[in-house]
Amino acid sequence: MRIAIAGAGAVGRSIALELVESKHQVMLIERELANIEPESVERAEWVHADACELASLEEAGLESCDVVIAATGDDKVNLVVSLLAKTEFAVRRVVARVNDPRNEWLFSENWGVDVAVSTPRLLAALVEEAVAVGDLVRLMTLRQGQANLVELTLPEDTPLAGRPVSSLQLPTDSALVVILRGGRVIVPQADDALEPGDELLFVATTAVEEDIRDALGV
Numbered sequence: 001m002r003i004a005i006a007g008a009g010a011v012g013r014s015i016a017l018e019l020v021e022s023k024h025q026v027m028l029i030e031r032e033l034a035n036i037e038p039e040s041v042e043r044a045e046w047v048h049a050d051a052c053e054l055a056s057l058e059e060a061g062l063e064s065c066d067v068v069i070a071a072t073g074d075d076k077v078n079l080v081v082s083l084l085a086k087t088e089f090a091v092r093r094v095v096a097r098v099n100d101p102r103n104e105w106l107f108s109e110n111w112g113v114d115v116a117v118s119t120p121r122l123l124a125a126l127v128e129e130a131v132a133v134g135d136l137v138r139l140m141t142l143r144q145g146q147a148n149l150v151e152l153t154l155p156e157d158t159p160l161a162g163r164p165v166s167s168l169q170l171p172t173d174s175a176l177v178v179i180l181r182g183g184r185v186i187v188p189q190a191d192d193a194l195e196p197g198d199e200l201l202f203v204a205t206t207a208v209e210e211d212i213r214d215a216l217g218v
Contacts, residue, residue: 007072086112
């Protein structure tokens with residue numbers, strides 16, 4: 001894939017390094033000349049430009065990108081970049097960094113954002129996930145806020161122990177997508193038996209999250 005990253009600070013460069021290692025074509029767009037460091041991500045294309053300016057994005061060829069990541073440290077900039085990428089260049093997937101959790105409500109389809117990543121919220125969710133057993137933890141909001149990735153760890157006294165996945169009566173607008181068991185990643189099949197300590201990852205709308213807890217009897 002061809003991926004553009006707006007913002008070549010520490011976050012943007014780190015993302016770029018991961019993506020080029022995965023054999024993606026990466027273009028870093030940075031406004032501040034002092035942050036232009038081609039040697040830090042040698043296999044990326046570097047563009048000295050303001051990602052909030054339509055002409056600059058046209059010159060950079062943003063329409064050829066499959067994904068745009070707005071990764072600057074300024075939420076206003078990230079929103080403008082997202083909106084331009086979606087409305088002016090029809091980029092298929094737009095991911096935006098949320099710096100201030102108070103602004104998270106703005107990062108929606110109205111601003112062209114497909115996936116909003118809030119670092120404070122994600123860190124808090126990971127802490128919860130590490131210590132919570134029997135509680136539903138929201139890990140990430142997906143696709144314009146219409147669905148969430150949520151996790152629940154089955155307690156030792158779960159009534160589901162030994163029961164097959166097919167016995168789960170999950171609500172509409174939810175799906176069990178993976179089971180984490182020890183070091184294993186299990187794509188759930190109908191006959192797979194559930195065990196205490198299983199970490200269950202679901203994709204679900206916000207409205208049915210509590211219904212998932214009820215279906216699991218926790």
